[in-house]
Amino acid sequence: MKIKELAYSAQQHLQTRTGTQFKRAHIYELLAAAFGFNSYAALSAEAVFTKHSPTSRHVPLYDGHIKLRCIEIGYPLDTAVKVASILAAQIAEQGIGIVRLDDLIAQLLYGSGLEEWPNDGKHEDWDDKEEPWVNQEEQISPLLLDCLNVAASRNHADAHYALALIHAPAYDDFDGHEVGSDYWYRQAQDGRELTGVEKEWADAYAAKLAQDEKFMHHLREAANQGHPEALLELADRFNDPTFFERHPLSVNVNPSRVAEIAERMGRHQDTRRWLTEAANSGDTEAMRQLIEEYDRGDLPRCWTWVYLAKLLGTDLTQDEYIAIHEDGTPYDDDIGGPMYASGRDGVQLSSISAQQEAKARRGALEIFAKIQNI
Incomplete structure:
Protein backbone atom coordinates (compact mmCIF):
# COMPACT_ATOMS: atom_id res chain seq x y z
CA MET A 1 0.00 0.00 0.00
CA ALA A 151 9.33 13.12 2.00
CA ALA A 152 12.81 12.64 0.52
CA SER A 153 11.59 13.99 -2.82
CA ARG A 154 10.76 17.18 -0.90
CA ASN A 155 14.34 17.38 0.44
CA HIS A 156 13.57 16.13 3.95
CA ALA A 157 17.03 15.29 5.34
CA ASP A 158 15.73 12.89 8.01
CA ALA A 159 13.77 10.95 5.38
CA HIS A 160 16.88 10.62 3.20
CA TYR A 161 18.91 9.43 6.19
CA ALA A 162 16.25 6.90 7.25
CA LEU A 163 16.19 5.49 3.70
CA ALA A 164 19.98 5.29 3.72
CA LEU A 165 19.88 3.27 6.93
CA ILE A 166 17.18 0.97 5.54
CA HIS A 167 19.23 0.25 2.41
CA ALA A 168 22.60 0.21 4.16
CA PRO A 169 24.79 -2.84 3.54
CA ALA A 170 26.61 -4.50 6.40
CA TYR A 171 29.95 -2.84 7.12
CA ASP A 172 31.89 -5.84 5.83
CA ASP A 173 29.59 -6.26 2.82
CA PHE A 174 29.83 -2.96 0.94
CA ASP A 175 31.67 -3.64 -2.31
CA GLY A 176 32.27 -7.14 -1.00
CA HIS A 177 29.75 -9.24 -2.91
CA GLU A 178 30.01 -12.99 -3.15
CA VAL A 179 32.96 -14.08 -5.23
CA GLY A 180 31.81 -15.11 -8.70
CA SER A 181 28.52 -13.21 -8.62
CA ASP A 182 30.07 -10.19 -10.32
CA TYR A 183 31.34 -12.45 -13.10
CA TRP A 184 27.90 -13.83 -13.89
CA TYR A 185 26.39 -10.35 -13.57
CA ARG A 186 28.83 -9.06 -16.18
CA GLN A 187 28.05 -12.03 -18.41
CA ALA A 188 24.33 -11.16 -18.23
CA GLN A 189 25.11 -7.51 -18.94
CA ASP A 190 27.02 -8.61 -22.04
CA GLY A 191 23.91 -10.39 -23.31
CA ARG A 192 24.60 -13.96 -22.26
CA GLU A 193 21.42 -15.85 -21.37
CA LEU A 194 21.84 -17.41 -17.95
CA THR A 195 19.89 -20.16 -16.22
CA GLY A 196 19.94 -21.94 -12.90
CA VAL A 197 22.31 -20.91 -10.16
CA GLU A 198 24.31 -18.63 -12.46
CA LYS A 199 21.19 -16.53 -13.10
CA GLU A 200 20.41 -16.49 -9.37
CA TRP A 201 23.91 -15.20 -8.61
CA ALA A 202 23.70 -12.56 -11.33
CA ASP A 203 20.24 -11.41 -10.18
CA ALA A 204 21.34 -11.27 -6.55
CA TYR A 205 24.37 -9.21 -7.50
CA ALA A 206 22.22 -6.81 -9.54
CA ALA A 207 19.81 -6.41 -6.62
CA LYS A 208 22.70 -5.73 -4.25
CA LEU A 209 24.16 -3.13 -6.59
CA ALA A 210 20.76 -1.41 -6.74
CA GLN A 211 20.53 -1.41 -2.95
CA ASP A 212 24.04 0.01 -2.63
CA GLU A 213 23.13 2.73 -5.12
CA LYS A 214 20.04 3.67 -3.10
CA PHE A 215 22.09 3.71 0.09
CA MET A 216 24.73 6.03 -1.36
CA HIS A 217 22.15 8.30 -3.01
CA HIS A 218 20.15 8.88 0.16
CA LEU A 219 23.23 9.12 2.36
CA ARG A 220 24.80 11.74 0.09
CA GLU A 221 21.55 13.70 -0.16
CA ALA A 222 21.16 13.76 3.62
CA ALA A 223 24.79 14.77 4.02
CA ASN A 224 24.46 17.50 1.40
CA GLN A 225 21.69 18.98 3.55
CA GLY A 226 23.98 18.96 6.57
CA HIS A 227 22.48 16.00 8.40
CA PRO A 228 25.08 15.31 11.12
CA GLU A 229 24.51 11.56 11.41
CA ALA A 230 24.70 11.15 7.64
CA LEU A 231 27.97 13.05 7.60
CA LEU A 232 29.22 10.86 10.45
CA GLU A 233 28.24 7.75 8.48
CA LEU A 234 30.31 9.01 5.56
CA ALA A 235 33.25 9.48 7.90
CA ASP A 236 32.78 6.03 9.38
CA ARG A 237 32.46 4.12 6.13
CA PHE A 238 34.49 6.21 3.69
CA ASN A 239 36.85 8.38 5.81
CA ASP A 240 35.09 11.52 4.59
CA PRO A 241 36.26 14.36 6.90
CA THR A 242 33.30 16.70 6.24
CA PHE A 243 31.62 15.94 9.56
CA PHE A 244 34.63 17.19 11.52
CA GLU A 245 34.95 20.27 9.35
CA ARG A 246 31.30 21.31 9.67
CA HIS A 247 29.97 20.28 13.08
CA PRO A 248 30.75 21.63 16.56
CA LEU A 249 30.57 19.57 19.73
CA SER A 250 26.98 20.64 20.36
CA VAL A 251 25.61 18.41 17.60
CA ASN A 252 23.43 15.56 18.88
CA VAL A 253 25.48 12.44 18.13
CA ASN A 254 27.17 9.78 20.23
CA PRO A 255 30.50 11.41 21.19
CA SER A 256 32.20 8.10 21.94
CA ARG A 257 31.46 6.83 18.44
CA VAL A 258 32.68 10.11 16.94
CA ALA A 259 35.91 9.85 18.92
CA GLU A 260 36.45 6.28 17.73
CA ILE A 261 35.95 7.32 14.10
CA ALA A 262 38.24 10.33 14.49
CA GLU A 263 40.95 8.14 16.01
CA ARG A 264 40.67 5.65 13.17
CA MET A 265 41.05 8.53 10.69
CA GLY A 266 44.14 9.81 12.50
CA ARG A 267 42.43 13.05 13.58
CA HIS A 268 43.97 13.20 17.05
CA GLN A 269 42.80 16.69 17.95
CA ASP A 270 39.23 15.75 17.08
CA THR A 271 39.63 12.49 18.98
CA ARG A 272 40.59 14.38 22.12
CA ARG A 273 37.74 16.90 21.72
CA TRP A 274 35.10 14.20 21.33
CA LEU A 275 36.56 11.98 24.06
CA THR A 276 36.30 14.99 26.36
CA GLU A 277 32.69 15.46 25.30
CA ALA A 278 32.02 11.79 26.06
CA ALA A 279 33.76 12.03 29.42
CA ASN A 280 31.74 15.12 30.31
CA SER A 281 28.64 13.04 29.55
CA GLY A 282 29.70 10.31 31.98
CA ASP A 283 31.62 7.84 29.81
CA THR A 284 34.24 6.39 32.14
CA GLU A 285 36.01 4.55 29.30
CA ALA A 286 36.52 7.91 27.62
CA MET A 287 37.96 9.22 30.90
CA ARG A 288 40.40 6.32 31.03
CA GLN A 289 41.53 6.91 27.45
CA LEU A 290 42.02 10.63 28.11
CA ILE A 291 44.15 9.84 31.15
CA GLU A 292 46.25 7.24 29.38
CA GLU A 293 46.68 8.92 25.98
CA TYR A 294 45.64 12.55 25.71
CA ASP A 295 45.74 14.30 29.10
CA ARG A 296 48.90 12.72 30.56
CA GLY A 297 50.65 16.08 30.64
CA ASP A 298 47.92 17.67 32.76
CA LEU A 299 47.87 15.84 36.10
CA PRO A 300 45.12 17.91 37.76
CA ARG A 301 42.89 17.22 34.78
CA CYS A 302 43.65 13.51 34.96
CA TRP A 303 42.75 13.48 38.65
CA THR A 304 39.52 15.29 37.82
CA TRP A 305 38.61 12.35 35.60
CA VAL A 306 39.54 9.89 38.35
CA TYR A 307 37.37 11.69 40.91
CA LEU A 308 34.50 12.01 38.42
CA ALA A 309 34.63 8.30 37.60
CA LYS A 310 34.47 7.50 41.33
CA LEU A 311 31.38 9.68 41.67
CA LEU A 312 29.89 7.60 38.86
CA GLY A 313 30.77 4.33 40.60
CA THR A 314 33.99 3.37 38.80
CA ASP A 315 37.45 3.38 40.40
CA LEU A 316 39.87 3.81 37.51
CA THR A 317 42.86 3.27 39.80
CA GLN A 318 41.85 -0.32 40.59
CA ASP A 319 43.18 -3.26 38.56
CA GLU A 320 40.55 -5.18 36.60
CA TYR A 321 41.47 -8.83 36.18
CA ILE A 322 39.43 -12.00 35.92
CA ALA A 323 40.36 -15.66 35.59
CA ILE A 324 39.69 -17.21 32.18
CA HIS A 325 40.14 -20.45 30.28
CA GLU A 326 42.48 -20.70 27.31
CA ASP A 327 39.59 -19.92 24.95
CA GLY A 328 38.85 -16.64 26.76
CA THR A 329 35.70 -17.75 28.58
CA PRO A 330 35.38 -17.02 32.34
CA TYR A 331 37.13 -19.66 34.43
CA ASP A 332 34.87 -22.42 35.78
CA ASP A 333 36.19 -24.49 38.72
CA ASP A 334 33.97 -27.40 37.69
CA ILE A 335 35.75 -27.58 34.35
CA GLY A 336 39.23 -27.00 35.74
CA GLY A 337 42.35 -26.90 33.63
CA PRO A 338 44.90 -24.14 33.10
CA MET A 339 43.91 -20.72 34.43
CA TYR A 340 44.84 -17.45 32.76
CA ALA A 341 44.41 -13.84 33.81
CA SER A 342 42.68 -11.31 31.60
CA GLY A 343 42.13 -7.62 32.22
CA ARG A 344 44.05 -4.41 32.71
CA ASP A 345 45.91 -2.42 35.32
CA GLY A 346 44.33 0.54 37.00
CA VAL A 347 45.54 3.98 35.93
CA GLN A 348 48.62 5.17 37.76
CA LEU A 349 49.10 8.89 38.39
CA SER A 350 51.63 10.91 40.32
CA SER A 351 50.29 12.81 43.30
CA ILE A 352 49.32 16.48 43.10
CA SER A 353 49.31 19.26 45.66
CA ALA A 354 46.48 19.68 48.15
CA GLN A 355 45.36 22.83 46.35
CA GLN A 356 45.33 21.06 42.99
CA GLU A 357 43.48 18.11 44.50
CA ALA A 358 40.80 20.38 45.93
CA LYS A 359 40.37 22.05 42.56
CA ALA A 360 40.19 18.69 40.77
CA ARG A 361 37.53 17.43 43.18
CA ARG A 362 35.48 20.61 42.70
CA GLY A 363 35.75 20.23 38.94
CA ALA A 364 34.58 16.61 39.16
CA LEU A 365 31.61 17.62 41.31
CA GLU A 366 30.61 20.33 38.84
CA ILE A 367 30.70 17.91 35.90
CA PHE A 368 28.88 15.26 37.93
CA ALA A 369 26.09 17.74 38.72
CA LYS A 370 25.67 18.51 35.02
CA ILE A 371 25.57 14.79 34.18
CA GLN A 372 22.85 14.25 36.77
CA ASN A 373 20.75 16.94 35.11
CA ILE A 374 21.13 15.60 31.57
Missing part, protein backbone atom coordinates in the same frame (compact mmCIF):
# COMPACT_ATOMS: atom_id res chain seq x y z
CA LYS A 2 1.15 3.52 -0.84
CA ILE A 3 0.06 6.78 0.76
CA LYS A 4 -2.12 7.63 -2.25
CA GLU A 5 -3.83 4.25 -1.96
CA LEU A 6 -4.42 4.80 1.74
CA ALA A 7 -5.97 8.20 1.08
CA TYR A 8 -8.10 6.85 -1.78
CA SER A 9 -9.32 3.94 0.34
CA ALA A 10 -10.26 6.28 3.20
CA GLN A 11 -11.99 8.67 0.79
CA GLN A 12 -14.12 5.94 -0.79
CA HIS A 13 -14.98 4.41 2.58
CA LEU A 14 -16.07 7.73 4.08
CA GLN A 15 -18.10 8.72 1.04
CA THR A 16 -19.90 5.37 1.01
CA ARG A 17 -20.63 5.40 4.75
CA THR A 18 -21.63 9.07 5.10
CA GLY A 19 -23.10 9.92 1.71
CA THR A 20 -20.83 12.98 1.61
CA GLN A 21 -18.24 13.84 -1.03
CA PHE A 22 -14.74 14.55 0.31
CA LYS A 23 -11.82 16.27 -1.39
CA ARG A 24 -8.69 14.14 -1.45
CA ALA A 25 -6.70 16.94 0.19
CA HIS A 26 -9.17 16.89 3.08
CA ILE A 27 -8.63 13.17 3.55
CA TYR A 28 -4.93 13.80 4.18
CA GLU A 29 -5.88 16.40 6.78
CA LEU A 30 -8.21 13.96 8.52
CA LEU A 31 -5.59 11.19 8.49
CA ALA A 32 -3.16 13.55 10.18
CA ALA A 33 -5.80 14.53 12.74
CA ALA A 34 -6.31 10.85 13.52
CA PHE A 35 -2.85 10.88 15.08
CA GLY A 36 -3.15 14.20 16.89
CA PHE A 37 -1.58 16.52 14.31
CA ASN A 38 -3.14 19.85 13.44
CA SER A 39 -2.38 19.48 9.73
CA TYR A 40 -0.96 17.05 7.21
CA ALA A 41 1.99 19.40 6.73
CA ALA A 42 2.75 19.18 10.45
CA LEU A 43 2.64 15.38 10.36
CA SER A 44 4.85 15.23 7.24
CA ALA A 45 7.49 17.37 8.93
CA GLU A 46 7.81 14.95 11.87
CA ALA A 47 6.44 11.53 10.99
CA VAL A 48 5.43 9.04 8.31
CA PHE A 49 2.63 6.51 8.05
CA THR A 50 3.37 2.84 8.45
CA LYS A 51 1.71 -0.45 9.36
CA HIS A 52 2.08 -2.70 12.39
CA SER A 53 2.86 0.25 14.65
CA PRO A 54 1.68 0.44 18.28
CA THR A 55 0.32 3.91 17.45
CA SER A 56 -2.54 2.33 15.46
CA ARG A 57 -4.07 1.39 18.82
CA HIS A 58 -4.10 5.04 19.91
CA VAL A 59 -6.31 6.41 17.10
CA PRO A 60 -9.59 6.20 19.10
CA LEU A 61 -8.01 8.66 21.55
CA TYR A 62 -8.06 11.28 18.78
CA ASP A 63 -11.62 10.91 17.49
CA GLY A 64 -12.40 14.32 18.98
CA HIS A 65 -9.43 15.73 17.08
CA ILE A 66 -10.74 14.21 13.84
CA LYS A 67 -14.16 15.71 14.46
CA LEU A 68 -12.71 19.17 15.15
CA ARG A 69 -10.48 19.10 12.07
CA CYS A 70 -13.41 17.97 9.94
CA ILE A 71 -15.42 20.99 11.08
CA GLU A 72 -12.44 23.30 10.55
CA ILE A 73 -12.13 22.32 6.87
CA GLY A 74 -15.82 23.03 6.23
CA TYR A 75 -17.98 19.98 6.98
CA PRO A 76 -21.12 20.13 9.17
CA LEU A 77 -21.14 18.81 12.73
CA ASP A 78 -23.27 15.73 12.04
CA THR A 79 -20.90 14.69 9.23
CA ALA A 80 -17.86 15.34 11.43
CA VAL A 81 -19.25 13.09 14.18
CA LYS A 82 -19.70 10.23 11.69
CA VAL A 83 -16.29 10.78 10.10
CA ALA A 84 -14.52 10.64 13.47
CA SER A 85 -16.00 7.25 14.31
CA ILE A 86 -15.75 5.71 10.84
CA LEU A 87 -12.19 6.84 10.06
CA ALA A 88 -10.83 5.80 13.46
CA ALA A 89 -12.34 2.35 13.05
CA GLN A 90 -10.96 1.97 9.50
CA ILE A 91 -7.46 2.99 10.52
CA ALA A 92 -7.46 0.59 13.46
CA GLU A 93 -8.81 -2.25 11.31
CA GLN A 94 -6.12 -1.75 8.67
CA GLY A 95 -3.39 -1.47 11.30
CA ILE A 96 -2.30 1.95 10.08
CA GLY A 97 -0.03 3.87 12.41
CA ILE A 98 2.70 6.47 12.30
CA VAL A 99 6.30 6.59 13.35
CA ARG A 100 8.15 9.80 14.10
CA LEU A 101 11.27 10.18 12.02
CA ASP A 102 13.57 10.63 15.02
CA ASP A 103 12.16 7.41 16.52
CA LEU A 104 12.58 5.61 13.20
CA ILE A 105 16.20 6.70 12.88
CA ALA A 106 16.94 5.77 16.49
CA GLN A 107 15.41 2.34 15.95
CA LEU A 108 17.32 1.74 12.72
CA LEU A 109 20.57 2.71 14.42
CA TYR A 110 19.66 0.51 17.40
CA GLY A 111 18.88 -2.41 15.11
CA SER A 112 22.18 -1.97 13.28
CA GLY A 113 24.14 -2.04 16.53
CA LEU A 114 25.65 1.40 15.92
CA GLU A 115 23.83 2.91 18.88
CA GLU A 116 22.14 1.91 22.09
CA TRP A 117 18.42 2.66 22.35
CA PRO A 118 18.30 6.23 23.71
CA ASN A 119 17.07 6.63 27.27
CA ASP A 120 16.31 10.33 26.86
CA GLY A 121 12.55 10.52 27.25
CA LYS A 122 12.15 11.60 23.62
CA HIS A 123 10.95 8.25 22.27
CA GLU A 124 7.71 7.74 24.15
CA ASP A 125 5.25 6.72 21.43
CA TRP A 126 5.37 3.16 22.72
CA ASP A 127 3.24 1.39 25.28
CA ASP A 128 4.68 1.19 28.79
CA LYS A 129 8.05 -0.59 28.71
CA GLU A 130 7.43 -2.52 25.51
CA GLU A 131 10.43 -2.29 23.20
CA PRO A 132 9.30 -0.83 19.88
CA TRP A 133 9.29 -2.80 16.68
CA VAL A 134 9.95 -6.30 17.88
CA ASN A 135 9.82 -7.29 14.21
CA GLN A 136 11.74 -4.58 12.39
CA GLU A 137 11.42 -6.19 8.95
CA GLU A 138 7.63 -6.16 9.32
CA GLN A 139 7.73 -2.53 10.42
CA ILE A 140 9.54 -1.41 7.24
CA SER A 141 6.31 -1.64 5.29
CA PRO A 142 5.71 -0.56 1.68
CA LEU A 143 3.60 2.27 3.11
CA LEU A 144 6.48 3.52 5.25
CA LEU A 145 8.93 3.29 2.35
CA ASP A 146 6.56 5.19 0.07
CA CYS A 147 6.05 7.94 2.64
CA LEU A 148 9.80 8.22 3.18
CA ASN A 149 10.40 8.48 -0.56
CA VAL A 150 7.74 11.18 -0.88
